[in-house]
Structures are given as C-alpha cells and as structure tokens.
C-alpha cells in the first residue's frame with residue numbers, strides 16, 4: 007500500500023465526481039450524498055463514456071452517454087447490462103482523500 | 117499512608133472519577149480540587165433544560181458542599197491553576213501552591229470562536245458554562261429581543277431552541293447544506309429544520325458569516341457574505357470546541373490535538389493523569405460524555421493501582437429539544453460494501469435509515485420516531501449478525517409481521533379542503549362526497565364533480581382519492597410511475613410539489629416517500645426541474661442533478677470533447693463577433709460549423725479549455741447559446757421587411773426581442789422558435805415549438821410543431837395585431853408549459869395531452885395571461901444570466917483533481 011494524497015473531499019461536489027490522471031488511465035473519484043468516497047475507472051465499458059460526468063445517485067453512477075448504471079462499490083453494471091469497471095482502494099482521513107498508488111501501479115503493469 | 121491527589125477542573129469527567137475513587141477506597145488520597153468556574157461539579161449537559169426553563173440550576177448540581185466535606189475534598193473553586201511544576205511536583209494556583217503525589221488534569225475544552233471582525237464585541241458569547249446560559253436567559257426578559265446563533269450543530273440548536281422557548285426571536289446561521297451534518301444525513305436534517313421552523317426559529321443553511329457589526333462596543337447585527345444583515349442583541353457562537361491543553365503544554369507534557377494519554381489514562385509523565393475532553397487517546401478526541409464516564413472509571417482504577425484499560429466505543433447522539441426527536445449513532449458515511457435500508461412515513465414526519473455492512477448495522481439515523489434507537493444502537497455496539505431479520509429490521513423489535521409504507525398515505529393525509537382539480541376548483545371533500553354518493557369510478561366522478569374533466573393532469577390524484585375512499589373495492593389502473601424510486605407519476609409529483617409547497621430535494625424525497633436516498637438519473641433531473649420551475653426564488657438549481665451537457669454548459673461529443681456555441685440573437689452577428697469566433701477556433705483548435713439554428717458551432721474543445729474559451733467569447737460580448745439545454749435554444753428569423761421585398765413586419769427585430777426575453781429559462785424539454793416575415797415562411801416557423809408568421813394585418817402565432825424524428829406542423833394559437841401582444845402570448849404559453857408539462861415532453865406532446873382548446877381557453881383569459889407573464893418574469897430574475905460567466909469564476913472544477921502521471925511506479 008502506498009497512499010497518496012490527491013486532494014480534499016470538498017474539492018468534489020456532493021453527488022459528483024472529479025478526475026485523477028494516472029498511468030493506469032483516468033480514475034474517477036466519486037463523492038456520494040452521504041459523503042462516501044469511491045474511486046473507479048472513468049471509462050464506461052460500453053463505449054467509453056466518461057463516468058465522472060454521470061449522475062451520482064445512492065452508491066451508483068449513471069453513464070452520461072447511454073445510461074448504463076454501475077455500482078460504485080463493486081464496479082458491476084446493474085440491471086440487464088453486462089460489464090464491469092475497475093474499482094480502486096481509496097480512503098478519507100480528516101477530509102483528505104488518499105488513493106492507493108501501489109494498486110494503480112500494479113494494474114498498469116498488468 | 118495517604119497520598120496527595122490534586123485534580124484540576126471540576127467537570128463532568130473528574131466528578132465521576134472522584135465518585136469511583138471514594139467508592140472503592142475513601143482513604144487512599146487526600147484530594148484538592150481546583151475549578152476555574154466559581155462553583156463545584158454540575159451536570160453541564162443539563163444547561164440546555166436550564167436555559168429553556170425546564171430545570172433550575174440547583175437541580176443540576178451533582179456534588180454539593182456536604183459531599184465535598186464528607187469526602188474531605190479541599191475545594192479551591194473560582195481559582196485557576198496557572199502552572200504545573202513537575203520537577204518540584206507542585207501545582208501553582210492563583211492563590212498559591214499545592215504539592216501533589218498524583219495529579220489529574222480534567223480541564224475540558226474551550227469553545228472555538230471564529231475570529232470574525234467584531235468577535236470581541238460585548239454580547240458575543242460561546243455556549244459552555246452557567247454564565248453563558250445566564251446571559252441568554254437574561255435576554256428573555258427584554259421584550260422583542262433578538263439573537264443570532266452561528267452553528268447548526270448540537271450545541272447551537274439547543275441554544276437556539278432554549279432561547280426561542282423564552283420568547284426570543286432566534287436565527288441560526290449554518291455554513292453547511294443541512295443541520296447537524298456530522299450526526300444527520302440530508303433527509304433527517306430537512307425534518308429537523310422543519311420542526312425548528314415550527315418553533316419560530318429561522319434557519320439559514322449554506323450561509324457564510326462575514327462580519328459582526330457593533331455599536332458603542334456592543335453587538336448589533338451579523339452580516340453574511342451575501343450582504344444579508346441579521347439584527348441581534350446577542351450573538352452565540354457554537355461552532356466547535358478545542359481541547360484545553362495549554363496548561364499541559366506549558367508543563368512539557370506530550371500533546372497533539374489533546375493531551376496524550378495511554379489506555380490507563382496516564383500522560384507522558386507517570387504521575388500525571390488526564391481525562392475528559394482535554395485528552396487525545398489513540399488519535400481520538402471527545403465531545404460527548406459517554407466515553408468520558410468510561411475514562412473516569414479507568415482513571416480511578418489506575419490511581420488505586422488496579423489494571424484497567426479504556427476502550428473507545430461508538431457513541432450515539434440525541435438532541436435535547438422538545439419536539440425534535442432525533443437519534444444518530446455509528447457511522448453512516450465512507451466505506452465500501454455498504455447498503456441502506458430506508459423507511460419514510462411522510463404523514464407522521466418519520467424517517468429512518470440503517471446502514472449495513474457484512475450483515476451488521478454500522479450506522480443508524482432516525483427522526484420523528486426514535487423509540488427503537490437504543491435497540492439499534494445496541495446492535496451496532498454488539499456487532500449482531502442481522503441477516504435473519506434483515507427484511508423486517510427497520511420496523512424495530514416490536515415488529516409483528518406484514519406492513520409496508522403505504523404509497524397512498526400522502527393522499528389519505530390531505531385535508532378535505534385540499535384542492536385536487538385546479539382547473540375546475542374541486543377539492544378533496546367534494547370528491548369524497550361524490551364517491552360516497554355512488555360515483556365509484558373515474559368517469560362518474562368526472563360527470564358529477566367536473567374533477568379531472570379539463571386538462572386531466574389530476575387524473576392520478578382523483579384515482580387515488582377513489583382508492584383511499586373505496587379501499588379494496590377500487591381497482592387502481594396501473595399508472596406509469598416516474599421510475600423505480602417512487603410509485604407516483606410525473607403528474608402526481610408536480611402537483612404534490614405545488615400543493616405541499618415542497619421546496620427542496622430532501623423535502624420531495626421525504627414527503628413523497630421516495631424509496632432511495634436521493635433518487636436516480638431518471639427522477640432527479642425531473643424533480644430538479646419541477647422545483648426550480650415552481651419555486652424559482654426558494655430553490656437553488658442543483659448542477660449534480662443535471663445531465664452532463666447542462667452541467668458543463670456545452671455538448672459532450674462522442675470522443676469526450678465538447679462543442680461550444682455562443683448565442684447569435686435572432687441569427688444576427690457582426691464582424692467583431694466573427695473575428696472573436698475565428699480567434700477562438702484557432703486558439704483552441706476547434707472545427708467550425710454553421711448550424712441549422714442559425715449560428716456557429718465550435719467543435720472539439722477539451723473540457724479543461726472550456727472556461728478559457730468562454731472567457732474569450734464573453735470578452736467579445738457573447739453569451740452561452742444553451743445549445744445543450746432543456747431551455748430556449750434558438751429563435752430562427754428571416755431578414756424581414758428591412759431587406760426583403762415581400763416582408764410585412766420586422767421579423768428579425770421581433771425574433772431578437774423574443775430571444776432576449778426568453779433566454780436562460782429552463783423548460784421541460786428544449787424550446788425552439790421561428791419568426792418569418794411573410795407566409796413564404798423562410799424561417800420555417802411552422803415546424804417549431806412556437807412559430808410566428810407575419811402578415812399585413814399583424815401576426816399569426818402558432819404552437820406545438822416539431823421537426824425531429826417526428827415532423828408536425830404547428831397549430832394556430834391566436835392572431836394578434838401588435839408585437840407586444842405576440843410577446844405576451846408567447847411568454848404566457850412558455851410559462852404554462854413550464855408549470856404544467858411533464859419533464860421531457862416537448863410542447864407538441866404536452867399540447868396533445870391537455871388539448872389545444874384548454875391551452876387557448878387558459879391563455880385567452882387576460883388576467884391569467886398577465887399572471888403567467890409575471891411568474892415568468894420572477895423566474896427570469898434568477899435565470900436570465902449567462903452560465904458561462906458564472907462557470908469561469910469556478911474554473912478549477914474543470915481541471916483534473918490530481919495528476920499522478922509522474923508518480924514513480926513501484
């Protein structure tokens with residue numbers, strides 16, 4: 007584990023997301039209405055829609071291009087659609103967002 | 117041999133510790149007790165009931181003079197300890213020194229005072245001790261007294277409610293989006309705010325204090341950063357506490373946020389112990405009394421040489437304000453693998469939410485009915501596996517089987533004089549009467565009462581009244597609910613938002629019994645639109661409830677870049693604008709396209725560049741064309757009588773006038789207009805949402821056209837003789853559409869549902885038309901602004917949060 011400080015939770019709008027550029031591709035960092043934080047791949051497995059631009063509801067995000075819905079916890083597409091986005095370990099400490107760089111590096115090497 | 121124990125601070129924690137100590141071994145120590153406050157131990161929690169008048173100070177004293185005498189405690193009350201000399205093992209009080217064998221620090225915490233200009237004025241106080249409480253109580257004797265409380269947390273709200281109970285006019289200013297954000301979620305915060313409003317307390321959320329205004333050295337008002345001024349005779353700051361560690365720090369003890377203690381409550385000096393709000397234990401600091409009592413027990417044992425260890429447990433919170441029944445425990449944020457169970461009973465104002473992880477309850481928030489709070493709290497502390505009772509868990513321990521939230525409850529709860537059919541002014545009582553008189557289906561109710569006989573949007577509601585009145589005898593036709601989050605239809609939701617005056621998203625989720633915490637991508641944009649259309653001055657548009665194009669004020673393209681389209685009023689432009697567009701195209705590498713809407717599109721702009729290109733276009737006098745919005749798009753015009761030999765009126769001028777009037781307004785779906793200067797119709801006005809065709813005698817206004825996947829000619833609405841009349845009719849039509857239509861219904865679909873006759877009849881009424889125009893103008897006073905200019909001001913949002921491309925890969 008190698009936790010990197012990527013910013014403050016208040017840098018992300020509630021029920022919104024921001025992007026982090028990494029070697030493993032763009033990672034979207036989501037903040038839910040209950041101030042939970044999740045990190046996942048920004049790219050929709052359907053046609054590459056930018057998930058950080060989707061509507062965040064409960065612990066789900068809806069892709070802005072064709073409305074696929076993904077669980078932010080498991081990364082699984084919901085309902086009839088089949089697909090999965092990679093999720094990454096992230097935690098919040100006193101408002102600071104910490105992303106696990108070791109995990110990202112492992113993915114980009116793989 | 118009796119040892120000397122000195123205790124600094126006669127607070128909640130040290131008082132409890134002394135009880136344990138004397139219970140176990142009354143003769144072990146000779147105790148000297150210092151307290152800066154001029155009194156002994158009292159129950160600080162109960163200051164709030166003292167403030168509201170439910171208790172007196174005498175009733176909350178926990179240890180009186182007799183108790184100290186009986187236990188041989190030397191009291192040095194009203195005396196502050198100024199120094200600890202650890203080398204000599206003495207404590208220095210204001211009146212002299214006392215030696216110790218063991219020393220206990222229980223100095224509590226200091227209220228945090230925001231260093232706003234004017235914070236040192238007279239009449240600006242914290243809420244911590246009896247003196248503060250008395251200052252607030254004293255204000256109640258002045259008729260017409262006003263107070264402002266900064267901070268919408270536990271303390272601030274108890275102060276506010278206590279003062280309100282004494283007849284003081286109180287306003288609470290809170291910086292966050294909802295009250296008690298650390299203990300409550302949005303939904304519970306909404307209900308709390310409602311209860312406080314019922315007590316006459318003004319609550320302002322997302323309000324930023326800027327300055328405290330004084331007069332002759334005394335507080336006079338609080339000024340917010342938006343310029344609002346709240347007059348007050350007393351200002352209470354309740355924005356948080358800081359452990360009181362100064363004494364310990366100066367004495368060279370190890371401190372962080374608080375005084376460091378180990379599991380036995382011993383500081384970095386083996387003879388100095390500490391407990392209460394002044395300590396830091398394994399990184400945690402404390403603000404509620406329950407864990408402090410555990411510390412008191414441990415510290416007493418340690419003093420007696422027994423083995424004991426403090427373990428920090430989950431705490432639960434209740435607010436001590438009559439009529440505000442809330443409960444919060446555990447953790448309901450942050451973490452993966454969690455699920456929610458939500459229960460709402462809008463009629464009773466009840467909200468409950470449990471957060472589960474691995475079949476265990478990890479958090480609970482409830483409002484309105486907290487009877488089961490202790491039971492849930494117990495399961496949180498015990499880590500009970502709740503898999504077997506999961507389905508019925510939310511109903512609490514008394515659950516007997518059956519029973520789910522009733523979707524008809526909202527209708528059942530409506531009073532008899534609630535208006536059901538707005539068109540014909542029929543109220544619930546009349547309909548119930550008709551049903552009881554034998555009108556047992558929709559057709560019969562329509563025939564007898566005229567309800568749902570006109571525009572028809574209340575049909576769903578009439579059916580629900582039938583269902584509530586007839587019970588099982590009525591088979592409800594399957595209405596199409598908005599989405600899986602609710603059983604209500606769009607029409608239901610719109611009507612209830614108006615009739616129940618729901619002015620925020622949490623209000624809608626709660627009062628209409630939503631099944632999800634905050635909706636989904638289907639219902640949230642719709643609800644956001646309904647709220648802003650119905651309550652333009654009360655509701656603030658929520659960008660997080662909008663689709664990407666409307667949130668980013670540009671059209672996302674298939675490769676993730678955006679297109680940027682400035683307005684060209686009525687399709688007119690000039691050389692300066694074209695030059696600025698050409699410069700922008702060069703600078704940001706955009707492709708340039710002339711659109712079907714008579715303007716110029718810049719395609720292929722990167723998200724990060726959006727604020728910059730907008731700033732450049734703004735500088736040349738151009739604003740957003742809203743080519744992305746459910747709102748006014750373009751007003752297409754022809755050159756008209758200024759140039760064309762057939763032209764009858766100034767079609768270009770009228771188009772520009774309409775566009776300048778309507779731009780920025782949000783509508784259920786996009787709206788396009790066209791104005792042609794003669795029936796040759798070069799602006800193709802008769803396939804628009806609203807089309808105007810100029811003729812010699814005036815203007816033909818037609819509506820409800822379409823030219824998309826479906827193509828449909830407009831239908832004539834009215835013929836008028838002046839431009840002013842055109843403007844009035846078009847504005848009224850758009851406003852009626854905004855107030856009535858279902859989200860994502862284009863005008864032609866909406867008109868097909870309600871009938872052109874009804875639209876003509878409604879708009880034909882002069883007073884109604886004027887009222888619609890007036891409501892449109894009120895809304896436009898908020899929304900007729902350029903979103904680009906506003907976004908440029910917060911441009912950092914468009915950049916990535918972080919760039920880890922350069923991080924060393926391990």
Ligand SMILES: Cc1cc2nc3c(=O)[nH]c(=O)nc-3n(C[C@H](O)[C@H](O)[C@H](O)COP(=O)(O)OP(=O)(O)OC[C@H]3O[C@@H](n4cnc5c(N)ncnc54)[C@H](O)[C@@H]3O)c2cc1C
Nearest residue numbers: 125127128129151152153160196197223224392393404405
């Ligand atoms: C109005 C109000 C309502 C509250 N309601 C609740 C509630 O409902 N539930 C809950 O769990 N908690 C509540 N709390 C919080 C709770 O009261 C505190 O957590 C608790 O009192 C802390 O106890 P303590 O012994 O650490 O400090 P305190 O009770 O603050 O005692 C510290 C004492 O040390 C004295 N002192 C400080 N420095 C010196 C010095 N140098 N020399 C001599 N004496 C000194 C101070 O004068 C003070 O009397 C409330 C607090 C307030 C103010």
Ligand code: HEM
Nearest residue numbers: 671711712713714715717743749750752788823824825826
């Ligand atoms: C993602 C979907 C769509 C995109 C990105 C899109 C984009 C555009 C753009 C950029 C324009 C130029 C408009 C202007 O100057 O403001 C345009 C014009 C137009 N669009 Fe679309 N559009 C979409 C969907 C639709 C749909 C669903 C319809 C029909 C219901 C439609 C009907 C039209 C028509 C008729 C015009 C020409 C307007 C005129 O000549 O005045 N479009 N579209």
Ligand code: SF4
Nearest residue numbers: 754760793794797798
């Ligand atoms: S619509 Fe009539 S007035 Fe307008 S340009 Fe065409 S012919 Fe001329």
Ligand code: SF4
Nearest residue numbers: 673674711712824825
């Ligand atoms: S007509 Fe179709 S392809 Fe062309 S811009 Fe409109 S939506 Fe896109």
Ligand code: FES
Nearest residue numbers: 050053055069072
């Ligand atoms: S690209 Fe995400 S749903 Fe199509």
